[in-house]
Amino acid sequence: MSESDARTVLWGRQRERIEDRLRDLDPDLARYVLEFAYGEVYERPGLDLKTKELLACVMLMSLGNPDELKTHLRGALRAGASEEELRETLLFAIPYLGFPRVVGAMQALRELLEARKKER
Amino acid sequence: MSESDARTVLWGRQRERIEDRLRDLDPDLARYVLEFAYGEVYERPGLDLKTKELLACVMLMSLGNPDELKTHLRGALRAGASEEELRETLLFAIPYLGFPRVVGAMQALRELLEARKKER
Amino acid sequence: MSESDARTVLWGRQRERIEDRLRDLDPDLARYVLEFAYGEVYERPGLDLKTKELLACVMLMSLGNPDELKTHLRGALRAGASEEELRETLLFAIPYLGFPRVVGAMQALRELLEARKKER
Amino acid sequence: MSESDARTVLWGRQRERIEDRLRDLDPDLARYVLEFAYGEVYERPGLDLKTKELLACVMLMSLGNPDELKTHLRGALRAGASEEELRETLLFAIPYLGFPRVVGAMQALRELLEARKKER
Amino acid sequence: MSESDARTVLWGRQRERIEDRLRDLDPDLARYVLEFAYGEVYERPGLDLKTKELLACVMLMSLGNPDELKTHLRGALRAGASEEELRETLLFAIPYLGFPRVVGAMQALRELLEARKKER
Amino acid sequence: MSESDARTVLWGRQRERIEDRLRDLDPDLARYVLEFAYGEVYERPGLDLKTKELLACVMLMSLGNPDELKTHLRGALRAGASEEELRETLLFAIPYLGFPRVVGAMQALRELLEARKKER
Known part of the structure; x- marks a missing residue:
């Protein structure tokens, strides 16, 4: 994924902190949020x-x-x-x-x- | 309101039929839908x-x-x-x-x- | 329960039909609807x-x-x-x-x- | 609107404070709450x-x-x-x-x- | 994925029909339902x-x-x-x-x- | 109701405190929670x-x-x-x-x- 993906734009310098907090909550939940919600759904073109x-x-x-x-x-x-x-x-x-x-x-x-x- | 208001764009030739159906359901409900929801909120600039x-x-x-x-x-x-x-x-x-x-x-x-x- | 209980007023001559339909759906669900929701909660005074x-x-x-x-x-x-x-x-x-x-x-x-x- | 409108009854001496707080939040939201929700819908007769x-x-x-x-x-x-x-x-x-x-x-x-x- | 995956158990002989209907509705929606909801979340152990x-x-x-x-x-x-x-x-x-x-x-x-x- | 009813298992030594708090909130609400929700629905067999x-x-x-x-x-x-x-x-x-x-x-x-x- 390029540096200009949704998470980089939306979370900026907080990105690492937000991802760590999610992983700390539950590693599989973090994976689904980051890979499916952001990595897949947010990266779709069209909007x-x-x-x-x-x-x-x-x-x-x-x-x-x-x-x-x-x-x-x-x-x-x-x-x-x-x-x-x-x-x-x-x-x-x-x-x-x-x-x-x-x-x-x-x-x-x-x-x-x-x-x-x-x-x- | 100009001819290019939201209802004209969204409803086109169905506009009269839709408005009649609403008035038939309840005249005050129709008034609130047409004047407040469409006439006021939909006509706001910015989006x-x-x-x-x-x-x-x-x-x-x-x-x-x-x-x-x-x-x-x-x-x-x-x-x-x-x-x-x-x-x-x-x-x-x-x-x-x-x-x-x-x-x-x-x-x-x-x-x-x-x-x-x-x-x- | 008196003849003027909520179900008699609300359901009138349909009362038997409605209660039979509920019992037919599930006898325990019918019992809870009739005894708890109507027999108890609807019969409360105050409103x-x-x-x-x-x-x-x-x-x-x-x-x-x-x-x-x-x-x-x-x-x-x-x-x-x-x-x-x-x-x-x-x-x-x-x-x-x-x-x-x-x-x-x-x-x-x-x-x-x-x-x-x-x-x- | 008369002094006995809904807002006067419901908010009493807090009325000015509540209306100021709403206007401070967003002037158009305040206008819609006060004119449409309270000034129009709450003032309807019948209930x-x-x-x-x-x-x-x-x-x-x-x-x-x-x-x-x-x-x-x-x-x-x-x-x-x-x-x-x-x-x-x-x-x-x-x-x-x-x-x-x-x-x-x-x-x-x-x-x-x-x-x-x-x-x- | 083994033959005993969730979709095979839940959908049985309807599986092909259900998957075709989903793909017909929207191929990407079908992919997310089949790969993420069923292929990933339903296949988790523990329940x-x-x-x-x-x-x-x-x-x-x-x-x-x-x-x-x-x-x-x-x-x-x-x-x-x-x-x-x-x-x-x-x-x-x-x-x-x-x-x-x-x-x-x-x-x-x-x-x-x-x-x-x-x-x- | 036996000592092994749902409330005893779920609430343990907190049971008295939880029931008192509910009664303090509203005695009839407490009665419905304890008698209907727990005493009746939770005590059903099958699950x-x-x-x-x-x-x-x-x-x-x-x-x-x-x-x-x-x-x-x-x-x-x-x-x-x-x-x-x-x-x-x-x-x-x-x-x-x-x-x-x-x-x-x-x-x-x-x-x-x-x-x-x-x-x-």
Whole structure:
């Protein structure tokens, strides 16, 4: 896999840390996440990485999973989405998922944006 | 609202029929769908209509709603998505939603593609 | 249990048929539905039967179960809800559950109302 | 809108704080919550505000959203529901949603009741 | 992979037909189902195939997917589960998922048992 | 009920504390959990207790309820499941529920295993 694969773009310098944490949780789970989800499904052509991460965000909103959502909001930013595109993605979910999921997701976005400010 | 609003693109010549069917179901529900969901949320700038419809598709997969999914798979095609992009969107959902949702969605896509062939 | 228990009100002359169908499906499932869900939980004081059936309707909307929903929309009518109250209950769910669940529920309500017309 | 609208009843003296917090999260999300969800859907006639909040509570239980649930358990109390009616609403959900959702909701109710005691 | 792999046990003489149908739906989806879900995850040691199919059944109940559920109820029978074990598995789900999911699943089980009778 | 009933096995010396906590939350909820869920459904013959707890674990994963999941992962261990069987149960859920649910469940398992180490 080339250096420009999805994980390198989405996780950047955190890549090693994230992969170690997954392996530590369960080596086979890590293998399936890294080889199947990222190595295979994410590497498919046909949709750009930014679109993929926006799709991931609304699915995680639907599942009600704010921690994992935050990871993919960050991934979307790293894949080239603007803050405005993230806000529009969350707002677009209102007619499909209702307000409680979207209010929770906006809080996750705010926490992410604040954490990124501090990192600088 | 201009003639190029989301409903005109997504529903085309079916627009009047769809709106009548909604009004017949419940006039206030129709008003909220048409004024709030389409007139307001869909008309927001920041994401193109094709991306919006792909987001709608994965949320409807997550909700397990194959009929409504078919409507938005059709909408995505009308908004400029290729069949390949629809397939990639459904396949991308596997790591997030699991296989049963995606197999059901592929059956909905197949039924839609067959219906469109007959319409010609 | 008195003649005015929940099942008598909600199921009316269909009561025997419904209970037989459940027993035929599985005798222990029937026993739990009739003794625990209806005999115990539905008989609790503190909320009137109409409110209980409206609560049941929005939970079944949330679960995405249109057949069971139709049974409880009918139950709500039998417990004294007006058609308007049913419509208001479904519309009230929009901000919490989004439009796809509510459009599906309105179709179930319409089918129920048409079936009741024919029964007369 | 009159002073007796839903938000005034449900949020009381917290109204300004809640609306500011929403606007701070995202101004358009705030506008949709306040104008569409509250200004339009909650203001509909046909169901009293207490019934509406009980419906909101069971939908939020179904979505598995304990924080938002707490807000609407509080809203139900402010709209005139007794503690007993809240307990009955949560218990009534057992046959529809199962025990895990209801145990989680009872913990949310307990935390709310303890917080209200301290506020006095 | 040996002749005694999961697909051979679960699908029997239907195996070729099922795999063709999947490939016809989408060749990459078929590959992921056959290589990842069945070839990799189902072939893991540590749990016997009957237990795996019972786990699949309750997850499909939770997702509200009666067609896929029927396939795995059949799979559980082929993996050695008795009709009684299937009934117990569905009844055990009541406290976790509530009655509507279990009533729907019992109807799926009944349809499966009737179809199997006719096949003989 | 004999000393070897499900609660005694699953909860051990914590049994009194768990039952008191439930009663304190709501006496009727406690009664339904203890008499219906445990006293009736868990005591049914046909499936061993270990299998029942593994079924409970995947349903709680599907509902997205990590706290309750931890309780039943512990219950499964007390009912005789090995750590390996728990890992296999969680990994088996990947094709049905997707990765986010399983990653969250593995974190719950890790927290449980660490808490058990400290208890010794």
